[in-house]
Amino acid sequence: MADPTSVTCTAGAWTKVATSVTTGRVYVGDSGKNYARTYNATGTGVPADAVATTTAIGLDEGQGGNAITHNANIDIYVWCFGDDDGSVIVEV
Numbered sequence: 001m002a003d004p005t006s007v008t009c010t011a012g013a014w015t016k017v018a019t020s021v022t023t024g025r026v027y028v029g030d031s032g033k034n035y036a037r038t039y040n041a042t043g044t045g046v047p048a049d050a051v052a053t054t055t056a057i058g059l060d061e062g063q064g065g066n067a068i069t070h071n072a073n074i075d076i077y078v079w080c081f082g083d084d085d086g087s088v089i090v091e092v
Contacts, residue, residue: 002092005090005091006029006089006090007029007078007090008085009035009078009085009087009088010085012079012083013079013080014046014078014079015079015080016046016075016077017077017088019075020074021068021073021074022069023068023069024068024090024092025065025068025090026059026065026066026068026091027066027091028060028061029086033084034059034081035058035078035081036057036081037056037057037066038056038076038079039070039075039077040074040077041074042072042074065089065091
């Protein structure tokens with residue numbers, strides 16, 4: 001995996017944190033905030049149903065991060081809840 005990258009996540013919107021990957025790990029950067037993650041096939045765009053998507057999963061703040069794997073290339077998105085932007089750390 002490449003060096004970890006910090007990504008700012010806009011509050012109340014999906015932020016693409018990785019593109020065209022089959023494996024990665026997402027860590028919570030700003031603790032105390034709530035995040036959800038999901039993915040779409042590479043090139044298909046932002047999830048259409050916002051945070052109501054059935055594939056969205058909350059991010060765990062644990063030191064092990066949140067592993068994501070898929071057998072085809074995907075784009076990974078993170079939703080930041082609340083009024084203030086947050087951040088995540090991504091390893092791909």
